[in-house]
Amino acid sequence: MDIKIMSGLLCLLWLCLSLNQSTAALALPYNFNSTELMKCSYGERGSLTATCVNANASYFKMTPYRFDQLDETLVCSSCNLKTLESGTFDISGNQIKNLQLSYSKIELLKQKAFVGLIFLKNLNMSHNSITSVYPGTFTGVKKIESIDLSYNNITVLSDDGFLELINLKELNLAYNSIKTISSKAFNGLGNLVLLNLERNNITEVSDVLSKLINLQVLNLRDNQILKLQGSEFTNLLSLLLLDLSFNKLDTPVIEFYPNNSLKSLYITNNYIRSPSLGFLNGLHNLETLDLSYNTIVEIQKATLLGLYHLRFLNISYNRITTFQTGVFTGLPYLELLNMSHNAISYGEITGVFSLHSLFALDLSHNKIPRLDYEALISRLPRLSYLRLEGNPLPCDLEEEMNTYFEADNFKFVLHDPYNNTKSCVLEPTKHSEKVIKETVPELDENRSAGMSGGEVAAVILLCLAYLCLGLLFYVQYRTFRESRNQGPHRATSSVNLISAEDGRPGDEYLRE
Known part of the structure; x- marks a missing residue:
């Protein structure tokens, strides 16, 4: 009996030890030193x-x-x-x-x-x-x-x-x-x-x-950032890239000393409405300018003056209504001009100089109803890529331009490449002829048609003036000849002082 009790006690002790070890094993992850x-x-x-x-x-x-x-x-x-x-x-x-x-x-x-x-x-x-x-x-x-x-x-x-x-x-x-x-x-x-x-x-x-x-x-x-006075970056002569996008600028003035190195400037997503003249002072080496996603209504002709080396200009997503090539003629190296997503409904080929370097022009998603592409190409001799999708252009324009550029390596886009359906206007509006046109040739046509009345009168008066001058000269010449024939003999002799037979001046006078 004692042996059985002892065996039971030993079993109970072993069971308790087993349970303690199991509990400790389960609790270990929570109690160890971290x-x-x-x-x-x-x-x-x-x-x-x-x-x-x-x-x-x-x-x-x-x-x-x-x-x-x-x-x-x-x-x-x-x-x-x-x-x-x-x-x-x-x-x-x-x-x-x-x-x-x-x-x-x-x-x-x-x-x-x-x-x-x-x-x-x-x-x-x-x-x-x-x-x-x-x-x-x-x-x-x-x-x-x-x-x-x-x-x-x-x-x-x-x-x-x-x-x-x-x-x-x-x-x-x-x-x-x-x-x-x-x-x-x-x-x-x-x-x-x-x-x-x-x-x-x-x-x-x-x-x-x-x-x-x-x-x-x-x-x-x-x-x-609300404003820039113009002096914030003047000393940064080594600066190559400046990003001011997504701020609250409305009339910024960005000025650098002439020997600066800035090549890329981003002022997207601000509140610029009317860039002031010369708001980009001294940026003679600038190559990339991004003014997209602002509220620009108009870019005046002298706004971009001095950006001689500009190659890429992005003015998309603004509110510009008129396109004039003369605004950009001070940019001889401009290669890409993006004016998409504006409100352009009228344009002119203005200015004296052509944009000889412009390779790509994006006028997509505007309100252009008609395009005088011949006048446009005449002022943009290197243009090879033209985007016009998203405009109310006539449906026959595509066939017309395909025929015109058949022999040229010229690419144009009239329809959204991501949309299979073509969007065009069957009948152009009354005022849609040559919305983008060249104004200077019209003056040449007037000149070729004939001179005006004022110009004819000026020519006649000029001819009469020449005739009067001729008559006056003739009268003076006749008077001079007559006065010589009536003068004294001594005067005639004195003329021949250097024409004596022995060739010595004054001998004839001495003989007399």
Whole structure:
């Protein structure tokens, strides 16, 4: 009996131990120390990349992983860094050149946060919750060439936040909430080549960019900029591309010094209605100008004056009603002109000079009822591609133009290529003949038909004047001859002083 009791007790004890072990096994994932999941490991052979998973800000000094010359890139995956204290990455012996900290829940950057990364060149801190960059943050990392701070919560760019970054070439601050840029925010960035400030709340830029003398690309797209006085970009002589699209500009003045290098300017999706004369001052090297998606009603003749090297001009999606070639004759290198999606219903071939370089013209989706293509081609000798779909053109125009351009390598589009159904007008309107026409030949026809009455009278008066002058000359000549015949003999002798027989002047006079 005792043996049975003892056996039962032993079985009960074994069962309890089994249950305890099972319960502990089930609870383990929820009770273990979270630092056990933090680890750094080397990637594929030859990748030169180390990946740290689930790390916090203090882990990089605690990890048993030893960084060496093979760890050129450090990637932080699913990290929870929050605050980067001074010396967070002061890892002995590291030669890290690329630091990837995106999606790491960073909120605060303290002074000397990156000290110790003396070889660092590229730093990515996008998609975090950083609110500001304070002076001293980048102390000790002067070799950095690229910083990505996009998709954060930065509201103010403080003075001297990037002061130590004397070799920085690319700075990405896009998709933040930046509203205020301090006057010295970009101090020390004399070698910056690219600055991306897209999708912020910037209302003005004043002179905060004046010290970025080597800047080549400036992206201010999708902000709240209301006005430009003209002096904001004058010092940016190296700038090649400026994007001001999706702002609130209505009458901007963009001015550069004559020796600037700007080649591409985008001012799409603003509120420009009537560009002022000379609103693009000094842009002699500009090649691409995009003014699409504004509310432009008219472009005056001198508006584009000085854009000698312009090649691509986009004025689509505006409210222009008249097309005149004379507006563009100061653009000798213009190759592509896009005026689609306007309200053009009338045009003239004006101006003295032809557009010798224009290769493609887009007048699609306007209100043009008739086109004098012969006059158009006469002023655009290199035109090879013409788009006219989306206009109320007559149905017989296609056959007419096919016949006219049969022997030429000329392509034109009269119908929407994405729509199988043709849209045209069976009968042209009464006032649709030669809506786009040449005005100068009409004057030539008047001249060929004959001179006007005033011109005939002028010719007759001119002939009478010549006749009177001739008679007067003849009368004076006759009077002179008669006066010579009636004069004294001495006068006649004196004329022959140099005609004596011995050839010596004055002998005849002495003999007398």
